[in-house]
Amino acid sequence: ENVLEKGPATILIADAGDKASQLQSNLILIRKKWVDGGNKLRTEKIRDVEFTVYLIGQKKLTEAFQKLVEKFGITELHDDLDETNTVNESKLYVGQKGSLLLVGGDPKSLEAVLASLDGSGRQTLSDSPSFKFCSSYHFRKSQWYLWINFRGIMDLIINAYDEQQKKAKDEESEVSVFAKPLSPAQIFDALGLSGVRAVSAAYYEDADGVYFEGLAYAPMGERKGLLDLLTKEKKDLMPPDFVSAEVATWARWRIDGAKFWNTMVKVAGEIMPFPVADQLIEMINSAMREKNPDFDFEKDFIKNLGDDFISYELPPRTSKPEDLASPPKIYLIGSGNPEKLVTTLCTIIEEMDSSLTVKKREFAGRQIYSVIPSIVRQGKSDKEPIFSFAAVNRYVAFSPDTALLEEFVRQKDPDTKLRENVQLIRALRKLELDTATGVSYVNNAVSIKAFLGSLKQNGGTVTNIADLFGIPLEAQQKEKLANWIDVTLLPSYDAISKYFHFQVTSLFTTPEAVILRSFAPTPPMLKK
Numbered sequence: 001e002n003v004l005e006k007g008p009a010t011i012l013i014a015d016a017g018d019k020a021s022q023l024q025s026n027l028i029l030i031r032k033k034w035v036d037g038g039n040k041l042r043t044e045k046i047r048d049v050e051f052t053v054y055l056i057g058q059k060k061l062t063e064a065f066q067k068l069v070e071k072f073g074i075t076e077l078h079d080d081l082d083e084t085n086t087v088n089e090s091k092l093y094v095g096q097k098g099s100l101l102l103v104g105g106d107p108k109s110l111e112a113v114l115a116s117l118d119g120s121g122r123q124t125l126s127d128s129p130s131f132k133f134c135s136s137y138h139f140r141k142s143q144w145y146l147w148i149n150f151r152g153i154m155d156l157i158i159n160a161y162d163e164q165q166k167k168a169k170d171e172e173s174e175v176s177v178f179a180k181p182l183s184p185a186q187i188f189d190a191l192g193l194s195g196v197r198a199v200s201a202a203y204y205e206d207a208d209g210v211y212f213e214g215l216a217y218a219p220m221g222e223r224k225g226l227l228d229l230l231t232k233e234k235k236d237l238m239p240p241d242f243v244s245a246e247v248a249t250w251a252r253w254r255i256d257g258a259k260f261w262n263t264m265v266k267v268a269g270e271i272m273p274f275p276v277a278d279q280l281i282e283m284i285n286s287a288m289r290e291k292n293p294d295f296d297f298e299k300d301f302i303k304n305l306g307d308d309f310i311s312y313e314l315p316p317r318t319s320k321p322e323d324l325a326s327p328p329k330i331y332l333i334g335s336g337n338p339e340k341l342v343t344t345l346c347t348i349i350e351e352m353d354s355s356l357t358v359k360k361r362e363f364a365g366r367q368i369y370s371v372i373p374s375i376v377r378q379g380k381s382d383k384e385p386i387f388s389f390a391a392v393n394r395y396v397a398f399s400p401d402t403a404l405l406e407e408f409v410r411q412k413d414p415d416t417k418l419r420e421n422v423q424l425i426r427a428l429r430k431l432e433l434d435t436a437t438g439v440s441y442v443n444n445a446v447s448i449k450a451f452l453g454s455l456k457q458n459g460g461t462v463t464n465i466a467d468l469f470g471i472p473l474e475a476q477q478k479e480k481l482a483n484w485i486d487v488t489l490l491p492s493y494d495a496i497s498k499y500f501h502f503q504v505t506s507l508f509t510t511p512e513a514v515i516l517r518s519f520a521p522t523p524p525m526l527k528k
Helices: 017-036 058-070 107-117 129-139 150-171 184-191 225-229 257-271 276-288 321-325 338-352 402-410 422-428 444-457 462-468 475-484 493-499
Strands: 011-015 040-046 049-057 089-097 100-104 144-148 198-206 209-217 249-253 309-313 329-334 356-363 366-373 387-392 395-399 436-443 502-509 513-521
Touching (some): 011 107, 017 040, 017 049, 017 089, 089 107, 129 144, 129 209, 225 257, 329 402, 338 356, 338 395, 387 402, 422 502, 422 513
Antiparallel strands (some): 209 513, 249 309, 249 436, 309 329, 356 366, 387 395, 436 502
16 A cells, blocks of 8 residues: 555654543543534554544534634635535544553554553664664754654655556556656655655753754765755854844855856756756857857856855835835855856846846946846836846845945945854854854844834734735735734834844754754843
8 A cells, every 4th residue: 555645644642741640531521522512432442552533524624624714704615615525534543551642543553652662572763773863963952853754755755656657657658758757766866865864853942042953864975966065164154244233134155156056957967857957058158159159158157156155134224014025135156256257147147038138337446237127117116127236356246225235335344243243153153163054143133123113103904914925815804814913902122122132043064964053042131
């Protein structure tokens, strides 16, 4: 039987500790209320443990779901739901062994768990090498954690695909290679995921703050594809001098741009049945060489990409929803020859898209290039630039916000620098920067302050919330939600500011794993 079609077995195990008798009483009470409500159940023994089997009909699920969605003014699903199906029933097994509550839908899986609890000698999760590593790395100090047998799931997907292809081959004539679905094995191997044995996540706290970790257990010798791009040597990941302490977000990645491109070309070649990347390069070269016979996309563009990628975002300039949705942002690409990278980009944009033109102007002794559309965009009063860019020192800077780009071109150091923030420096020490590929910073205090300010200054209605997040709502839905939510009752930012601070995140490697760690320091006002 195909496990993917059936779905994995799910079991909930909860330890009541010294409240076992109370757990037993509560289960009896739940069983009585279920029967009093006219519902069906039965009892079944699994390895001498009595389980109550709750029989949940399709009609009951339909009615419960419909009542839920009607509260949100959604009635379109009414006609699609099958309220007459009383044949298919879901079974929920609920039992107790000692202080343990056991809940599941598959009796065979529950039997395997009970056998392990009885010491039958079966292998358990603690016997898995990948689980042992994850447990020793971060599980023991965690308040909660998650572990996924990634290799096992990957094998299930590959085997299911192979079975499907074998069945299709027996039933049908051979089809073109372009009509065949992509092989999961090829995709996993090309991306480098075949080297990942397990994935885990954990959350924990200490006196300094809270941590979240995501881990991919992939020993270094088995990494390839995208995983092989991650930095193996120490590189500077601190904020440069030009990044102000007032930024809302900041990030820096140290990935070799040319190596990244070559890896993506190789990945695409291993996955696709035809050389899509090679064809793209050839198309660009052919178009460019009509005016410049010496043009070479890889030589002129790819090889001029550096290994330093930076972005940062400033707080919204006003509390208007449109400014909140699009605050000033800038992106920097490191390059050994930024001027060549800029001129190549200009040529590609103008030659490959006739609806765009590149306008050049001088500013503060440098050239700024703006990409102008041929038609006025919706919501714009004029042909405003889609984005502008410029070569500045060893970077090429891009920004949809012209004022921010001009500020960067001036190269005037800010009054306060992010790299001099003592609290940030202390927080970054938690992130293993010696083997990190990237690091990011998010000032949650700035984001929350801007969001609350916008709600209060723009009517404070639930419609504003929907508009800010681009959620389309019909008039009836807005009316229903307005009865539930009144954002004018929210406190001022000053009243709750002590609860918000910043968080930092890094992606780093060890010989055994690739790890994403996020750390949020305890806000100063909340420290004991």
